[in-house]
Amino acid sequence: MSTPGTAALTRLADLVGAEHFWTDPTGLSRYVVDGRWPRAAVQPGSAEEVAEVVRLARAEKLALVPVGGGTRLGLGMPPSRYDVAVDCSRLNRIIAYDPGDLTLGVEAGMRVAALDAVLARHGQMLPLEMPFFDAMTIGGMLASGSSGPQRQLYGAPRDFLLGAEFVTGEGRRAKSGGRVVKNVTGYDFHRLLIGSLGTLAIFTVANFRTFPRPPAQALFVISFAELGGALALRRALAQSPLTPTAIELASPALVRLLGPDAALVPPGHWSVWVLAGGESTVVERHARDLERMARSASRTAFARLDAESMNPLWTRLREFPSLAREASPAPTLVKCNMLPGELGTLAAHAENIAGRHRLPCALLLRGVGILYVLLLPEETGEETLARLAAAAEELLQTGTEYGSAVVEACPVELKRMVHVWGSAARRNDLELMRRLKQVFDPDHVLSPGRHIGGL
């Protein structure tokens, strides 16, 4: 349909410079999305160049997919058209950092880990520990709606993003919010763009409030013979005055993925991973209260790891989606969102569904009300794929009954059998989303077809 003419590609190359333009398979292999190859990839060097690329693409009817670290390109449905990858990694500068004000403006292509290193030098941080931490960019993190365990205490990125600059599907540069910690001037487009998968606009700058790095931290790993004990501890924590940074519940199978370091959890046992940070007196208070709560919930083991000793175990837990790749040739990750009080019910459903379809599965329950279900088939035959599809479909359905559910990662072939957004496509606010797509990207230049309802 949209075969880019040589002329259009040449103009793109002229625009960004030949050294930032690829058409060869080696150069393009990083930008493959769900098996679809672009015709070309560009690395714009400025927000204005991003805008020019988008304007040119719009005029030439080329479809673009914005790319950051390339870590979560498998989210959503395959793009319905894909001509050019827009790699934002050259937009990698901190444009304003005022440590005394705890505010920051950073270009969207900067890697989360690189930014973290800069903030660390000032004793500050952004609570962005999440899978693919080392490779993910700020823009990709926002566009993919990613978050991690620290949201228990700090909230999701939407809660500390102060403003953004972006390029719309019409190739216009625009902004919303600002770089001050309190601001209600104008519509909050920066929140709207979080999780939009690059279907409305391409982030070029993000402004955040930063946080103090806690002076002391400790990770508590508390084991239980049954899920029930782990859930009881979660509940007791939620009703306590404690302020844990993270509360993660891991199934025995998930602990096995973590390797020999995880031996502090007895084999076959569930575990609750509680991260606490702050002044040392605050960490000690968590230790005391947790010990007591864990005992009344009949814990089978209680381990404490301090800041120096908690890695690499904590890192491995954070990176659980990548561990799945080591454990299975076709790992499939379903994310279910629900009220925290329903985590146990849904976890039981998930194990049941996986069991019925004879699929090994590992579960990670996040205290704020998220259940990650990792389906880990041992091989990739057609029959296995069929079972995988059936299980994913059931998980989507059941998850939706309690809130929402999406398939976050899976083999490409599965996307021909399962709609990864589940029944989200039947939400009654989809029409509003379509109207917004029409405003931001009327010609469907950006990531066409990847988001729910073909947005």
Next chain:
Amino acid sequence: MHPTKAVSRRLQRRTLRDLQRLLGPENVLHEPEDLLLYEYDGSVEVARPDCVVFPQTTEQVVGIVQIARRDRVPIVGRGAGTGLSGGALAREGGIVVVFSRMNRILEIDLENQRAVVQPGVVNLDLTKAVEHAGLYFAPDPSSQKACTIGGNVAENAGGPHTLAYGVTTNHVLGLELVLMDGSVVRVGSRAPDPPGYDLTGLLVGSEGTLALVTEITVRLLRSPEAVKTLLAVFDRVDDATATVVEITARAITPAACEMLDGWTLRAVEDFIHAGFPLDAAAVLLIELEGLAEAVEAQAVQVFDVCTRCRAREVRLARDEAERQRLWAGRKNAFGAVGRLSPSYYTQDGVIPRTKLPETLRRIEQIGATYGFQIGNVFHAGDGNLHPIILFDSRDPDQFARAVAASTAIMEHCLSVGGALTGEHGVGMEKSELMPRMFTEDDLELMRRVRDAFDPLGLLNPGKILPLGKGCGEIRVQPLPLRAPQSA
């Protein structure tokens, strides 16, 4: 004063008749004397609606929207009318929809810390309904005894404790909306991360220009186990602002950090007897909340910073009664100031916190240049200024100078990287200043998003976005007159 003239368009007979049929005549006001109250909100503006209606159900709101749409009448949502930027005023006349009779708390889920409320529920009433379980609703504008959660959602309201807990948008999970085409749409969800675009994030703070909100799902927080309230007293304003800078720089995060300058605290003390020292140049009211150990550690740090920054005295509120007195002094400051001057005008600018000392010096200069006393009582911890300009609005020369002084302050805020409004909203007060902060492309995008929700432009017209070039309306600058209460 020169209030913005409402373009009064007489309602068609059938509009009124159908509204009365839909809601019952007792729920429709249209006599001029009945409309008087609704010409005002907490701002300095005045605009007369053509009628005021009181729906009780979402279906009735749909009916109102359908009538308004059919007859091309503007429609403006209103909570308690405590807003400070004219958001609830019918700038172009039309129907004001008051949500005060949709004031039920529909559901409380203590375990999951959620509540579902109708828009007319009063902010503080939600906290009262859940405090027995150790929970509360975090946004706490100073008007929280009167203002509604629907109004909080429209304006993305803040308050002193937003420093630690965030503003309304950080506590709203989902909404039921009535759109201008008469459809009822649910956005967001009780569960985290609903797939798709974050429409809830877009709607909160959209000042009633995109949809009417008929139901709100909010998050409730657990009350902290420990609270300490400190009063730090300074002989120099510069020392007080330096303290705020240092507290921020050391990344100490109080739950609230409020400043009153000497002139304001004397006005307050005369009226409230909060216990502020009369000879101080400034005081900081600092509240620490959380785990007992965290509060203890922070108190030590705050004492240290205050002392280093030459605080004359740092006093810890000994008991709840003293704590309440100090807060009464802060929360009633605007009322106290109101007794001293025929008119006053409260601004709402934001600056990076590192710019606080130079900004307060600049405000003092501006006061001197234009010949006014400018008081300062504000959310110092998040750089959210509320300078109060006292003047006599009956004197046209004073009025003009007050406007000029106010504009000079806003220009300074923007010049140091700040924003036009931290919590009061743009409304009709600052819509004409929007081009100072946003480009034409930024504003055009906002305009088109508004049009996507409301193609006929009937929903709260004349708010947020500048009225535009060449439309011929002569717009008086933001109008200082009075301000009953500020956040």
